[in-house]
Amino acid sequence: MRRFAYVVALILLFSFGNAQEINFINALAEKKTVSFEDGVKIYMYTLGKFPAGFDADVAYLKSIKLLKASRYDKDKPLRRGMLALMVARHLKLKSSLFFLIFDTERYAHRACVGEKIMAANTSELDTMSGDELLEVIARVSERMEEKK
Amino acid sequence: MRIISVAFPKEKTMKRNLISIIVLIALIAFAGTAYAEIRVISVKGTASYKAGGAWVPLGAGIALNPGTKVSTGVRSRVEIRINRHTVTVEPLTIMKINESYEDGKYSRTRIGLRRGSIRTDVARDARIKTVFKVSTPVATSSVRGTRQVITSGPTFGDSFLVPKNSAFGEGLNSGPQIISGNLNFEQKSDKGGSENPITGMKEELVQAHPLIISADEAEAFGFLGDDFMFYGPGGRGAGGQSQTVPVTIHLIWPAQ
Numbered sequence: 100m101r102r103f104a105y106v107v108a109l110i111l112l113f114s115f116g117n118a119q120e121i122n123f124i125n126a127l128a129e130k131k132t133v134s135f136e137d138g139v140k141i142y143m144y145t146l147g148k149f150p151a152g153f154d155a156d157v158a159y160l161k162s163i164k165l166l167k168a169s170r171y172d173k174d175k176p177l178r179r180g181m182l183a184l185m186v187a188r189h190l191k192l193k194s195s196l197f198f199l200i201f202d203t204e205r206y207a208h209r210a211c212v213g214e215k216i217m218a219a220n221t222s223e224l225d226t227m228s229g230d231e232l233l234e235v236i237a238r239v240s241e242r243m244e245e246k247k
Numbered sequence: 248m249r250i251i252s253v254a255f256p257k258e259k260t261m262k263r264n265l266i267s268i269i270v271l272i273a274l275i276a277f278a279g280t281a282y283a284e285i286r287v288i289s290v291k292g293t294a295s296y297k298a299g300g301a302w303v304p305l306g307a308g309i310a311l312n313p314g315t316k317v318s319t320g321v322r323s324r325v326e327i328r329i330n331r332h333t334v335t336v337e338p339l340t341i342m343k344i345n346e347s348y349e350d351g352k353y354s355r356t357r358i359g360l361r362r363g364s365i366r367t368d369v370a371r372d373a374r375i376k377t378v379f380k381v382s383t384p385v386a387t388s389s390v391r392g393t394r395q396v397i398t399s400g401p402t403f404g405d406s407f408l409v410p411k412n413s414a415f416g417e418g419l420n421s422g423p424q425i426i427s428g429n430l431n432f433e434q435k436s437d438k439g440g441s442e443n444p445i446t447g448m449k450e451e452l453v454q455a456h457p458l459i460i461s462a463d464e465a466e467a468f469g470f471l472g473d474d475f476m477f478y479g480p481g482g483r484g485a486g487g488q489s490q491t492v493p494v495t496i497h498l499i500w501p502a503q
Contacts, residue, residue, distance in 0.1 A: 120320045121295040121302045124339065128362060144321040218402040230362060234400035237339040237363060240321055 120144055130229035136173035137229070138182055141236055145243075146189075165189050177232065180204030180223030183211045186239055190214075190246075211235075216242070284347050285311040285329050292323025294336070316343045319363070329356050331370035332379060339363050345382075352376065359383075364398040381407075386434040386441070389415040389423075404435035416441065 123144075127137055136153050139160065143150040146163075150156050153173045160166040165185045187198055187207035194213030198206035208223035216238045227235075287309045295302035296309075297316040305317065305325060318341045319325055325336040330349040336342060340363025348355045354377045358365070361384070369379045369390045379390040383399035388407040396408040407416045409426045416432030417423040418441040426432045434441040460468065 118295065118302055118304065120293045121318050124320060125302075125318060125341065128341070141321070147322060221402060228401065230401045233339045233362065234402060236321060237337070237400070240338045243322075 124233065127229040128233060132226050133177045133229050133232050134173060135171060135175045135177050135181060138177040138185070138227075138232065139171075139173075141232060142185055142189075145236055145239060160185070176226040178204070178223065179217065179221055179225045179227055180208050182227065182232065182235060183208040183217060183223060186211055186216060186235065190216075190239065190242055214242075284349060285313070285315070285327060285344060287311065288326040288328050288333070290323075290325050292338075293320030294318065294323050294325045311344065313344055313347045316341065330354055331372070332356060333368040334358065335366040335368075337364040337366070340365060349375075354378070356380070357382070360397055360399050362399055364396065366394070366396050368394050383434075385436050386416060386418045386432070388417070388426075388432070401436065404433055404438075406434075407432040 123140065127133065127141065130137070139153060139156045140150045142160065142165070143156050148159065151159075157166060157171055165188050181204060184202075184204050184207040186192070187195075187210045188202075192207075192210040192214055193199065195206045195210035198210040200206075204223050208217065208221075211217040212219050212221070217235060287305055287307055289307050290305050294305040295318050296305050296311060297303075297318070302318065311317075311327070317325060317327070317336055319336050319338055321338055323338050327334045327336065327344075329344065329347050331354070341361045342363070342365055343359040343361070344356075345359050346355060346357040352375060354375050356379045358367075358381045360381055365381070367379065367381065367390065369377065371377065371393055377390075381388050381390075381395075381397045383397065383405040385399075386405045386407070388395060388397060394409070394411040395414050396410070397406070398408075399405045407414060407426060408431045413425050413427035414432075415423045416426050416434075418434040421434070421441045424432060424441065432441060
């Protein structure tokens with residue numbers, strides 16, 4: 100009986116986690132402008148981790164050196180450059196020599212364009228819609244699979 | 248001659264009838280599931296389908312109805328069998344199975360891709376007229392062959408890659424184009440017409456130069472490609488000397 104209860108609890112937990120991710124993704128897709136917090140949250144899912152709140156997520160991303168600044172504002176609109184910097188550090192992109200030297204949003208964006216993760220007609224200063232963020236994350240996910 | 252009559256007790260007869268009914272119901276149910284038109288083959292990661300306004304987790308073996316929306320998570324993939332065709336739903340995709348119909352002569356499937364990417368493997372049977380259409384917000388593909396990869400996104404636009412056989416691609420404001428041999432149909436959401444399918448070939452083209460070139464020429468070639476190479480009129484030189492000769496190269500596309 101106890102074993103049955105554990106199995107049911109496990110299934111419920113899995114279903115809850117599953118629904119949470121899908122609901123978050125579909126709500127994100129509707130947003131005209133996503134925030135830095137949204138970017139951090141979706142990146143946690145990309146890394147195969149469950150988000151545990153903004154501060155904990157940022158601490159985790161800092162620990163694996165995807166984020167390096169001392170302070171982040173969760174409500175700040177996510178700019179393409181901010182995301183590009185996380186992506187370029189995560190995938191260790193080498194297509195921009197300047198990114199390897201300077202490690203800035205500008206050259207991280209160039210590296211992402213070079214690797215066809217972001218479109219050439221975009222800028223590192225652009226804010227992003229939910230659909231645009233998901234488009235980039237889908238390509239990152241694809242690259243992660245290719246690297247395996 | 249003796250006639251033997253066997254009489255079952257009433258209880259035994261009822262039991263037999265009950266078992267027969269159960270077996271019949273099981274057979275009908277099994278037949279219903281075995282030949283269901285839309286069925287999930289496999290699920291990797293997080294995926295859900297919309298049933299009655301709520302997202303319900305997808306599992307292998309689940310039967311879906313036409314009109315069902317399927318959504319996948321970040322590191323997820325779902326394989327769905329629709330009639331005899333297979334659709335692979337890639338990560339971060341939301342799609343709807345608009346229509347699925349098949350009888351002995353006709354097979355019709357329509358899928359709406361809202362966002363993300365799907366791969367379709369369309370079974371081909373000369374005896375069955377097959378229509379398999381995938382519509383994105385700005386374009387529609389109609390498969391004539393067997394395989395295609397359809398992607399829809401806001402900045403890269405919508406694209407249909409057809410690695411095998413052929414498909415029709417049609418943008419909102421462009422006529423249908425036949426795409427085949429690993430060519431890509433591209434339609435940006437902010438442009439009227441679709442891109443030329445051979446646009447994607449530019450990455451596959453090669454640059455060539457003669458075997459013997461000077462160091463300066465080699466450097467120029469490195470920077471500028473073959474646009475600035477000088478090819479003079481060729482001919483046989485006196486005394487067997489090497490000379491530049493024109494060479495015609497036929498490129499066959501797609502590469503076999």
